[in-house]
Amino acid sequence: MSETKKFVYMNRKAPYGTVYALESLEVVLIGAAFEQEVQLVFVDDGVYQLTKNQSTDGIGMKNFSKTYSALGDYDVNQIYIDEQSLKDRGLTMDDLQELTYEDEDDDWAEKSSMKLVNREQLAELIGNADVLLNF
Amino acid sequence: MKFAIQINEGPFTHQAADTAYQFTKAALENGHEIFRVFFYHDGVNNGTMYGVPPIDDRNVSAIWSELAEKYDLDLVVCVAAAQRRGIMDEDESKRHGKGAANIAPKFRISGLGQLIEAGIEADRLLVFGD
Numbered sequence: 404m405s406e407t408k409k410f411v412y413m414n415r416k417a418p419y420g421t422v423y424a425l426e427s428l429e430v431v432l433i434g435a436a437f438e439q440e441v442q443l444v445f446v447d448d449g450v451y452q453l454t455k456n457q458s459t460d461g462i463g464m465k466n467f468s469k470t471y472s473a474l475g476d477y478d479v480n481q482i483y484i485d486e487q488s489l490k491d492r493g494l495t496m497d498d499l500q501e502l503t504y505e506d507e508d509d510d511w512a513e514k515s516s517m518k519l520v521n522r523e524q525l526a527e528l529i530g531n532a533d534v535l536l537n538f
Numbered sequence: 539m540k541f542a543i544q545i546n547e548g549p550f551t552h553q554a555a556d557t558a559y560q561f562t563k564a565a566l567e568n569g570h571e572i573f574r575v576f577f578y579h580d581g582v583n584n585g586t587m588y589g590v591p592p593i594d595d596r597n598v599s600a601i602w603s604e605l606a607e608k609y610d611l612d613l614v615v616c617v618a619a620a621q622r623r624g625i626m627d628e629d630e631s632k633r634h635g636k637g638a639a640n641i642a643p644k645f646r647i648s649g650l651g652q653l654i655e656a657g658i659e660a661d662r663l664l665v666f667g668d
Contacts, residue, residue, distance in 0.1 A: 408658055433650040534657035
């Protein structure tokens with residue numbers, strides 16, 4: 404397996420209500436060991452996966468939202484948020500947790516992994532994917 | 539072409555596993571290669587041997603087993619998703635102190651790395667289901 408491919412994970416669903424968000428994250432974390440290029444996209448209700456201060460006390464579900472902050476340590480640092488999806492839900496980047504990574508090419512400076520994208524940029528991201536996984 | 543297949547929904551509620559089956563069968567009949575079929579989310583439920591649908595309906599698990607037998611397909615059920623949903627082979631069943639295995643013939647249980655590997659090795663990874 405010498406080839407490097409671009410894996411794009413489309414996260415489209417709310418963190419709770421269905422298992423897709425959790426089981427997507429599990430694929431991303433396992434996949435990180437394969438040293439492929441990885442991009443995560445959060446679109447539609449998927450933007451709720453990254454909201455701050457999640458509490459699942461009332462619904463008996465495991466709160467896995469803190470796991471996202473570990474992505475930087477797995478070299479998963481290309482995280483794209485669909486701007487329109489945020490707007491449609493009355494959210495801004497301030498409502499989301501800050502995901503960062505340490506840039507080894509820049510003396511391990513801490514940098515943001517998150518980037519807002521419009522629909523045109525999103526289409527380009529999808530078009531450039533070698534492997535597109537929808538969750 | 540070399541295809542990999544991912545199935546995300548269980549049998550019967552969704553048609554995804556049926557559509558994936560039809561695609562896989564057609565691809566094989568037309569000389570294409572199927573690198574692997576990977577069952578994830580509720581898709582792992584396609585791997586049970588205990589489904590007994592009415593006699594005039596298709597048995598989704600059984601037709602996968604038959605296709606795998608004929609073409610020596612690699613049918614992989616995700617272990618983490620399977621543990622949650624109670625799909626087990628002999629080893630898993632013993633390890634978790636359960637009474638019996640329920641995995642259908644020609645299916646095997648393995649990790650998510652098998653999905654990533656399929657994405658890398660295949661020319662196209664096709665995903666069926668939500």
